[in-house]
Amino acid sequence: MSALPLFRRALADSWRGLVGWMLGLAAVVGMYLPLYPSIGGNPEFIAIIESLPPELVTALSYDQITTGSGYTLGTVHGLIGFVLVTIAAVGWGASAIAGDEERGTLELTLAHGVSRHQLVLERLAAIVVKLVALTAWVTLLVAVLNGPSELDISTEGILAGGVALLGTGLVTATIGLLAGALTGRRMIAIGAGAGIAVLGYALNALGNQNADLEWLHAISPYHWAYGTNPLESGFDASVGLLYAVAIIASAVAVLAFRRRDVGV
Amino acid sequence: MTPAIDISALTKRYGRTTALHGVDLAIEPGRVFGVIGPNGAGKTTTMRILLDIIRPTSGTVRVLGEDPREAGPALRRRIGYLPGELAMDTRVSGRALLTHYAQLNGARDRARISALAERLGLDLGRPVRSLSKGNKQKVGLVQAFAHSPDLLVLDEPTSGLDPLVQQEFLAMVREARDAGQTVFLSSHVISEIEQVADEVAVLRDGRIVDVSTVERLRAAALRDVRVTVPAAAGDAFAAELRRLDSAHDVAVAASAEHDIVSARLRDGIPAFLAVLARSTVHDLVVQEPDLERAVLQFYGGDASDASASQAEEVSS
Structure with missing residues (x-):
């Protein structure tokens, strides 16, 4: 009963937060999705969408909002769910090393029988488990509401949406973790994690505006996830880029943290 | 080994x-x-x-x-x-x-x-x-x-x-x-x-x-001592202390009720006790020697010197 002590400690310290995020996600998903029957097929609502500036509509991905999968992307995976998962991922990624270091508690942990890479990997594993729990929860909620809310999303679409959402969370968390491993400064880690999420969203929205800016899609993690609506068309190879970035960021975080002084 | x-x-x-x-x-x-x-x-x-x-x-x-x-x-x-x-x-x-x-x-x-x-x-x-x-x-x-x-x-x-x-x-x-x-x-x-x-x-x-x-x-350690004597007796007491080789930095703080004489002692406790025995003493405090300060004095410069040179080093 002494395997992965840091991993178990990290989960034990943060399960309350995880439950809070799950309740929050349940509230927003449970609020938005049941509204679809009265919005998606509603001619008055469609008229409102058509009267909005087209730039705004594309920026919010509301151009697909009249389908169940488009509506779910535009409200949950691409908007409120994305925001909540991003905030959780930023917080977890930044606190894993930088937050612990700034509080002064990391020094004592490292003074015991743990290696630097073990610490990064076990705490990363705890973040992954929590993000999987969050996104699996969202996926489950969507699956449960799919019928009652007349969303008509395929099972593959529901799963692909969850995998894309998880990918965005992993990129955000690992970039925050990496910034913390490099600098030990919590604000830098938060800025890096939140920055990559906001930037990805902005690049995607800009790229949607016209053909001249479309190349921005190529460097937007948000677009890798949702450029092709996974809820509509299922798994897409570009989602793999999210996981590749997360793995690279994690590897660099391990190497960077092995090298530097802690708590100075 | x-x-x-x-x-x-x-x-x-x-x-x-x-x-x-x-x-x-x-x-x-x-x-x-x-x-x-x-x-x-x-x-x-x-x-x-x-x-x-x-x-x-x-x-x-x-x-x-x-x-x-x-x-x-x-x-x-x-x-x-x-x-x-x-x-x-x-x-x-x-x-x-x-x-x-x-x-x-x-x-x-x-x-x-x-x-x-x-x-x-x-x-x-x-x-x-x-x-x-x-x-x-x-x-x-x-x-x-x-x-x-x-x-x-x-x-x-x-x-x-x-x-x-x-x-x-x-x-x-x-x-x-x-x-x-x-x-x-x-x-x-x-x-x-x-x-x-x-x-x-x-x-x-x-x-x-x-x-x-x-x-x-x-x-090498210096002990801070503080002696409370009757009002107006402080200066005479301080003068006696200054005659001791072991006493440094003797100072008097006078108030209406009593005088407080402070000093720093290195060794010489018996001579100090003899001075006390000849005087009326209301209160006496002898502090534990401050090892750090003592050592720094012993090895050149006092604690304030040390922190000053440190600050210099950081700023240079």
């Missing part, structure tokens, strides 16, 4: 600031070794290098015969470390936190945690972050001693502890030495160093000024 700690030409620079300038230090196993010096002298930096929390710029370090940079977790399992700025803010109980540290060290002896906690009067059931500074310090001590490490590295171990617990801690240090463990500790309190340390290193501005015994240091 392999020294428990063997440091040579150890240098640590942070940017343009140099924290350690070529420190040499060898500590034999089974000894209690104290290190003293003003804040910023490099005590904490040295200790953190031993634990591989920070890395030396140059020089060699051997702890229990191994290089901390290479030896990894296996070496740290043989070391108990108490940081100087102990931060603990977890909501878990002391028992859970200490069990966690024991797991990191691969220690199986949970009974020892309870025994140490009971000895120090620590309630293991309370959330760590709700504990007072002194009780957090006890948690820190328990985690350092719990796995019976070959080497204890303790940075200001008694800070925040009340006197009874300090005594218990000193007993723990002596028992550790008797069991063959090596103890490397920093302290500001002369009585503490005096009671447990076999040797003392004086660290100043990132250099070892001297390695000495406590007796020699104590001989």
